[in-house]
Amino acid sequence: MELRHLRYFDAVAETLNFTRAAERLHVTQSTLSHQVRQLEEELGTALFDRSGKQVRLTEAGEVLRSHMTPAMQQIDLGLQALRSPGEAITGSIRLGTTPSFNTQMVPTCVATLLKSYPGLQVTVEELAAGQILKRLRSGHLDMAVSYPPGEGSDLWFEPLYNEELRLVVAREHPLARRRKVRMVELHNLRMVLLPAQFLTRKLLDDCFAASGARPVVVAQLNSVSPMIELIRQTDLAGIIPESAVGQREGLRVIPLEDPTPIRTPGMLWPKGASRSPVLKHFAEIIRRAAGEAA
Structure with a gap:
């Protein structure tokens, strides 16, 4: 051998x-x-x-x-x-990620990596999926946690898991006691959503169209953490992965159906790019975190 x-x-x-x-x-x-x-x-x-x-x-x-x-x-x-x-392991990793993964999973993975390589420099950029693809192709990112790049892409995509997006409301919201909510029931509901340039927003818009629902989009924020805080303090509803919400006080997370919005996050790399041992180790850390999230 x-x-x-x-x-x-x-x-x-x-x-x-x-x-x-x-x-x-x-x-x-x-x-x-x-x-x-x-x-x-x-x-x-x-x-x-x-x-x-x-x-x-x-x-x-x-x-x-x-x-x-x-x-x-x-x-x-x-x-x-x-x-x-005689030199410690140094260098840098540039990671791109969409907002929902940057609330808990990515910071946890970076913390785990830095415990093994304290001399490393890690840069995390929170971007829309389309911007991530552009920065990977231009060489400004080493890897990313995002969504499939489409057929015939020049990027590798490794799916991590499938996740449902859930309705998130404050505990005082009229829908807070519901066990499930159908998408059509979101018609005329006051909501906060990601802006149109995000793939998750496109997924949600397709689900709204399929169900015949037209929510009233009062606010659009390009980061999940402020969306969650806005939901907690107002009567607005949002649609967010449960893993991004975590154990925050004052919120209810409710499954959606007819249809259920589902997305498949994964890791992305430029094809043909060499990956250092540290970058491979980081990928393993992300895989383990994704397994726990799934």
Whole structure:
């Protein structure tokens, strides 16, 4: 077994796609498949289930990756230390994120990262999804937590989980005691929403149109935290992921249906861009946080 076998396995395990993994490693798909087969033969067990439309890790593959990832990170850090002897791990990471992920999940992930790399500099930009795509393509961001970039994109997208958007109102609001609310019931309701340039707003506008509801949009704010505070202090309602609301006092979070607004956040990187061990570690931190949020 050689180190390259493990790097090939790790790339496929991360993307769950041999074509994407081969592009990332700058090797042919046949070379990658052959190297992974060699590793499986040497270990005497299948690491990937290739029987369906999507490649999946087998139980043996999950076990190997869970033990291998920390070791690979230490190897990469050791190699980096050899290239810069005596220096602490420094550098910078530039992350783009949409507002709802910047209330709790992203700050928590950054805090976890800085515990491991206190000499690191992290810049987080809160942007609309369209702005994030532009800054990734121009090289002004290293990665992002956002939404799918669309078909044929020059960016990698790794979905993290599916999340429902919920109606959020103050405890004194007329809808506060409801267990569920249909979208059509939001007709003429006074609301605060994200501005039109946000993909989440487009999703909500499509749901309003599908249900025949036309809410009265009294306020539009481009950040979730002030939206939540405005809802708490007024009679306005908003539609926000429950994970962004958290345990704030004075609020009620109510499921929506007919239709239920659902979005799929994920991580984005420029295709072909090299990723440092620290950036890979940060991605793992985000995956774990997303698993908890899901």
